[in-house]
Amino acid sequence: MAVSNGSWSVGDADQEEAARKEFEIWPLDESNVKLLNQVHPRTYKSTDEPPEVYDLIAIGAGAGGLVSSKQAGRRGAKSAMISEKLAGGDCLNVGCVPSKALIRSARAMKEVSRAAEFGIHLENVKLDFGAVMKRVRELRAKIAPVDGHEATEAAGTNVFQGRGRLTGPNTLEVNGQTLRFKVCVLATGGRPAVPKNIPGLLGAPYTTNEQLFNLQELPPRMVILGAGVIALEMAQSFALLGSKVTVVNRSSRLFASKGGDAEAAEILQNELEKDGVIFLSDATVSQVETIKGSADPSSFPLMKIKVADQELDCECLLVATGRAANIEDLGLEAAGVDFVPGKGISVNDFGQSVSNPSVYAVGDCVANVPRLTHMSGEMAKVVVQNGLAGDEWRLSSFVVPAVAYTEPEFATVGIMSQEQADKEGIEVDVYRAGLEHNDRAILESSNVGFVKIVTKKDSDEILGATIVADRAGDIINEISLAMKEKIGLRSLGRNIHSYPTTGEAVQGCGLQFINKSWTRFDQV
Structure with a gap:
């Protein structure tokens, strides 16, 4: 068992200042105290003496470290x-966790703004942004115990709090103590990549996802550099909550660099623009000027962002x-572990x-793998099975869906589009079922979008899909399972x-394939 000496x-x-400086967590309210007492007690020591050799040690306590160490412990390993x-x-x-909590509040605001479409008339609607963020913190604290040290120890895993x-090849050090291992799992994750070549940026009071969810007041104006999943989710959310949001996208359209579907990009950008998001495409930031800084995390700074001939x-x-x-200062050289600078292990x-x-x-510290929580968790299961059970489970067998939790949602798996297939030199057929005639989507007043399924040319072998729809993240799982189990x-x-x-659109794509070879009764 474990000992926690000293609580938040x-x-x-003093604790408020420590939480802000060490972990970039503020305010130190009841919810954040509950969070920190679960995931980083002020002092923590396992009462179990370490064995002479551990079967498995995970460095890192995100999804990859938690899953690998807890699964090993539950199965009887040291x-x-x-x-x-x-x-x-x-x-x-x-x-x-915090982003989806915030997205839900933004969606509620959108539902309120559209209430009259459904015959519901509301008056005196008011946003309480402080209450929105309080809910985010409360729900994060509610979910935290499953990842907390106590739960990890209960699964049969010793927890060491430190770096x-x-x-060496089979040794590591933590808190001045040397531990030996048969298998070590590096699960140190990643961090936001901040461009170093934009004049004024590094010295500016910019924000990343690591500080964003500490906001207690709604920023009147927000500029977002980048147009990936995090950028789009937060752009739509803050625009719906009342910020003036501008997204600066270096590409000519969304998802262009990854061969994403052009129609999906157009629909998604149009829908976000309807919600108030402004897009600057084919654009780069030439300078960031700090007009007013702020040492107080509860007050806003002021910055001027230069984009081409505009100043924002x-x-x-x-x-x-x-x-x-995150691969720096891990002793990789001492252990003879190869890595690609800037990309991972x-x-x-x-x-x-x-x-x-x-x-x-496993996870975000690995070079050239999708940086997704569910990818980290699945990789962790593979390394436990391979490292401790001697199996040969392969990462190449993975079928990994990805979702942007915008409204509508944007979900992909495998080969996403004709554009991507062409880039990779793969001959494919693409089946499309639009939502304009989908009854559920019509009844929900959300019939913008589609399901597209990509198959091997002249075959029903599924190679991938793109979905733009409400709950696309739920719908994509049927296609992912079909791909994994070779269901055509x-x-x-x-x-x-x-x-x-809305999932009937998946069936619609299948029916299109079947209908190509239908027997016509007027020809029998």
Whole structure:
């Protein structure tokens, strides 16, 4: 079991300052106190003495570290996890969890603004942004215990709170103590990649997702650098809540660099523009000028952003230009672990370091893998099975969906589009079922979008899909399962779907494939 000596508490000015400086968490209210006491108690020590050799040690306490160490512990292995900052990683603390809570409030605001369309007339609607963010903090604290140290210890895993560094092929050091391992899982995650070549940016009071969810007042004006998933989700949310939001996109359209579907990009941008988001495409920032800084995290700075011949004033500059792997100061050289500077650790198809077979890596610290929470979790299961059970589960067998939780949602898996297939030299057929005639979408007044399924040319073998629709993230799972289990598009067309559901559009694509070879009765 574990000992927590000293708790975070409300009303302690020194603790408030420590939480802000060490973990960029504020305010230190009841919810954030509950969070910190779960994921980083002020002092923490496992009462269990470490064994001579651990079967598995995970460095990192995000999805990859939690899943690998806890699964190993539950299955009887001598397991440990090293947590330097906040257990739960980005997903719990500054990513998936708080962002989806905020998105829900933004969606509620949109529903209120559209209420008259549904015969409901509201008066005196008022936004309480402080209450919106209080709810975000409360829900994050409610979810936190599952990722907390107590739950990890209960799963049979020792928790060390500190920084872990490899010191040799099978050793590491934490808090001055040397631990030996048979398998080490590096799960150190990633961080926002901030451009270094924009004059004035690095010295400006910019924001990333790591600070965004501490806001207690709504910024009147927000400029977002980047047009990826985080950028789009937050752009729409803050615009719906009342900020004037401008997105600066270096590309000519959304998702262009990844071969994303052009029609999906157009629909999504149009829908966000209807919600008040301003897009500057084919645009780059030439300078960031700080007009007024702010040492007080509860007050806004003022910045001037120069984009081509425009100057944009804003109180919040959100940098969402990609992610960088956390691989510095890990002792990789001492352990003989190969890595690609700026990209991450090099692993083989089993999740194993290409240069040290005792070391595995999962999640955002790995080079050239999708940086998604569910990807980290699945990689962790693979390395436990391969590293401890001697199996050969392969990363290349993964079918990994991705979702942008905008409204409508944007979901993809595999080959996303004709454009991507052409770039990769793959011959495909694309089946499209639009939502303009989908009864559920019509009844919900949300019939903008489609399901597109990409198959191998002249075959029903599914290679991928793109969906733009309400709950696209739920609908994509049917297609992901079909791909994983080699279920063809013909079978999806013959699968009975509940009526009325937006998911019938998947069946619609399948029926299009079937109809190509229908027997015509006038020719019998």
